[in-house]
Amino acid sequence: MPFHEDELDEAESTHFRSLTAAEAEGDERAVEAVLRPRTLDEVVGQVRVRDQLGLVLEAARRRGRAPDHVLLSGPPGLGKTTLSMIIAAEMQAPLRLTSGPAITHAGDLAAILSGMNEGDVLFVDEIHRMSRPAEEMLYMAMEDFRVDVVIGKGPGATAIPLEIPPFTLVGATTRAGLLPGPLRDRFGFTAHLEFYEPHELDLIVQRSARLLDVAVEDDGTAEIASRSRGTPRIANRLLRRVRDYAQVRAGGVVTLPVARAALDLYEVDELGLDRLDRAVLDALCRRFGGGPVGISTLAVAVGEERETVEEVAEPFLVRNGFLARTPRGRIATAAAWEHLGLSAPPVNVAGDVTLFED
Ligand SMILES: Nc1ncnc2c1ncn2[C@@H]1O[C@H](COP(=O)(O)OP(=O)(O)OP(=O)(O)O)[C@@H](O)[C@H]1O
Numbered sequence: 001m002p003f004h005e006d007e008l009d010e011a012e013s014t015h016f017r018s019l020t021a022a023e024a025e026g027d028e029r030a031v032e033a034v035l036r037p038r039t040l041d042e043v044v045g046q047v048r049v050r051d052q053l054g055l056v057l058e059a060a061r062r063r064g065r066a067p068d069h070v071l072l073s074g075p076p077g078l079g080k081t082t083l084s085m086i087i088a089a090e091m092q093a094p095l096r097l098t099s100g101p102a103i104t105h106a107g108d109l110a111a112i113l114s115g116m117n118e119g120d121v122l123f124v125d126e127i128h129r130m131s132r133p134a135e136e137m138l139y140m141a142m143e144d145f146r147v148d149v150v151i152g153k154g155p156g157a158t159a160i161p162l163e164i165p166p167f168t169l170v171g172a173t174t175r176a177g178l179l180p181g182p183l184r185d186r187f188g189f190t191a192h193l194e195f196y197e198p199h200e201l202d203l204i205v206q207r208s209a210r211l212l213d214v215a216v217e218d219d220g221t222a223e224i225a226s227r228s229r230g231t232p233r234i235a236n237r238l239l240r241r242v243r244d245y246a247q248v249r250a251g252g253v254v255t256l257p258v259a260r261a262a263l264d265l266y267e268v269d270e271l272g273l274d275r276l277d278r279a280v281l282d283a284l285c286r287r288f289g290g291g292p293v294g295i296s297t298l299a300v301a302v303g304e305e306r307e308t309v310e311e312v313a314e315p316f317l318v319r320n321g322f323l324a325r326t327p328r329g330r331i332a333t334a335a336a337w338e339h340l341g342l343s344a345p346p347v348n349v350a351g352d353v354t355l356f357e358d
């Protein structure tokens with residue numbers, strides 16, 4: 001695909017200038033675009049989702065109809081945006097992109113919907129952050145392919161029905177639990193993306209190394225994969241950081257010792273925990289005696305937004321058994337204390353021992 005190369009050239013040439021934060025972000029985005037799989041066959045892992053989605057799309061193609069609405073949920077960087085682009089590409093349909101926070105008024109959504117053509121794919125990122133009136137308009141659009149556009153205000157207001165050609169809505173969310181039931185129920189296919197296994201991430205790193213023309217050895221890519229928090233976006237980012245290290249401080253080849261030295265330098269530990277993950281565990285154990293503590297308090301303690309702690313750090317920590325959610329708040333597990341090199345307090349703070357019982 002020709003525009004792959006262009007994007008890559010641009011990303012590579014900016015790489016050697018000194019970058020401002022914004023430029024660096026642009027650079028990362030350009031590289032991310034290059035590395036994005038373009039077809040379902042190129043997607044690594046997520047076998048079940050790929051299989052199910054492939055069937056949904058194939059059936060729709062045979063019927064000559066727009067596929068059912070699709071909801072993609074899961075932690076950041078696991079492939080939601082990638083899959084939405086693939087859905088459009090596989091259906092050879094134009095893709096329109098918007099996001100929940102961008103739709104502040106129902107009118108914004110009406111404008112988008114009224115410009116849709118039959119079979120178009122509408123991608124709404126962060127769909128759980130859409131405003132209430134827009135959400136209600138979306139229910140109707142999804143089910144009946146119709147919206148009521150309200151003209152005027154007060155008693156004189158009239159609703160004008162507007163037909164919309166059948167389209168496919170692809171919604172993405174890091175927080176499926178926050179979606180109202182009526183919205184969730186209107187998706188014909190829901191896919192929850194899981195963290196990737198190390199061997200899958202290894203394949204992703206190897207593929208990316210090929211695309212970015214980075215010389216790698218097998219145990220070097222395996223090391224990057226095992227420290228990538230189960231997340232392709234992080235795997236790709238770590239590969240680029242290790243490449244920097246290899247080019248500047250080593251012979252240019254990503255070997256095991258090079259990968260280890262580089263990842264240590266960037267403070268990504270051997271289990272893949274990064275600074276934020278460790279800060280959360282550290283605050284939980286040292287400042288709150290292992291919990292239970294509310295997520296907002298924990299977020300303040302590490303100087304981060306609540307959403308960041310909840311959506312970025314927590315799912316990985318929970319899935320790896322370092323942190324548990326209880327009705328009374330977050331608690332550290334024995335593995336967390338051990339990972340920080342601390343001894344757990346003698347009382348089982350995680351249990352239901354209360355100070356007033358005896
Ligand atoms: N299954 C996969 N195989 C190979 N690469 C992948 C896969 N999934 C994601 N990636 C890579 O990871 C990057 C991040 O994926 P993507 O942008 O789709 O994540 P996301 O789920 O939309 O994240 P966010 O919630 O932050 O928007 C992509 O650029 C792509 O290169």
Ligand SMILES: [Mg+2]
Nearest residue numbers: 080081082125
């Ligand atoms: Mg995305």
